[in-house]
Amino acid sequence: MGTVLFTFLFGLAVSVDSFGIGCMIGLKKISISLKRICVIALLSGSCFLLSASFGQWVKPFIDQTHAERLGALALIGIGLFLLFQFVKSPKKPVADEKAWVQPTRVLQSPETADVDQSGHIKGMEVLILGLALSLDTFAAGFSSSFIGIAPFQAASLIVIMTSIMLYTGVKTGAKLSKKVNNISVLPGMLLIIIGLIKLV
Numbered sequence: 121m122g123t124v125l126f127t128f129l130f131g132l133a134v135s136v137d138s139f140g141i142g143c144m145i146g147l148k149k150i151s152i153s154l155k156r157i158c159v160i161a162l163l164s165g166s167c168f169l170l171s172a173s174f175g176q177w178v179k180p181f182i183d184q185t186h187a188e189r190l191g192a193l194a195l196i197g198i199g200l201f202l203l204f205q206f207v208k209s210p211k212k213p214v215a216d217e218k219a220w221v222q223p224t225r226v227l228q229s230p231e232t233a234d235v236d237q238s239g240h241i242k243g244m245e246v247l248i249l250g251l252a253l254s255l256d257t258f259a260a261g262f263s264s265s266f267i268g269i270a271p272f273q274a275a276s277l278i279v280i281m282t283s284i285m286l287y288t289g290v291k292t293g294a295k296l297s298k299k300v301n302n303i304s305v306l307p308g309m310l311l312i313i314i315g316l317i318k319l320v
Contacts, residue, residue, distance in 0.1 A: 123268075129313075130269055131277035134168070134257045139285035141253065145233070145241070146293020152241040152249075157286050163250035165279035168261035169272070175265025182266075191266025192316070198259050199312035253282065 138161075145152065175191075182190065233241055233249040241249055257278060264274060 123270075127269055127274055127277065130260075130264065131274055131281050134260045135164075135278050135281035135285055137256070138164075138253055138282045139289040141249075142286040142289020142291075143293035144289075146290045148293075150233075150239055150241060150290075152246075152286075152290055154287060156241060156246045157290075158283055159246055160250040160253060160286065161279045161282040163247075164254045164257050164282050165275040167254040167258045168264075168278050169275040171258045171261030172265050172269075172271035172275070175262040176271065179265055191263045194263035195260065195267070196312050196316065198256060198263065199309065203309070203312075253286075 233245050233252065235245055235248070261271075261275075265271065
């Protein structure tokens with residue numbers, strides 16, 4: 121598989137959940153400005169670059185014959201975790217102060233990012249949503265350094281794709297069925313596929 125296509129699929133895997141989360145936010149009539157969407161995308165890309173850089177630093181200390189296999193297995197593990205999060209029975213969403221310390225709740229119930237229930241994602245709520253979207257990005261960034269993905273190119277792609285998908289999701293969410301949440305299964309599946317490709 122070509123390097124460009126492989127990097128694109130990787131960027132898609134860690135960004136596509138932004139569309140599903142954006143749709144769910146839109147369905148709840150919660151708005152978020154383009155400026156704040158860009159801030160969230162930059163946070164996601166920065167988290168990826170930080171973890172990928174750490175992975176590049178650790179890589180020389182690991183036997184190269186095992187490094188790629190380790191990265192592939194890590195991606196499969198992340199993918200399985202995301203699938204588990206998707207199939208786990210959702211709890212009734214409550215937009216309260218717990219969202220500040222539990223960004224994982226935002227992945228299950230995106231509307232909880234609107235802590236003050238104002239109908240707008242603003243202020244520190246942008247950080248909550250950004251951290252939630254960066255959880256899998258951070259983990260995938262570290263793993264990517266072992267399977268030959270260029271950090272800067274992938275980080276730039278993640279920023280662009282996250283911006284587009286989150287913006288599109290929010291703007292079209294109110295027009296779509298709640299079944300759009302099923303798109304959340306794609307990141308896990310794609311990461312597992314990428315990991316399996318690198319294993320064979």
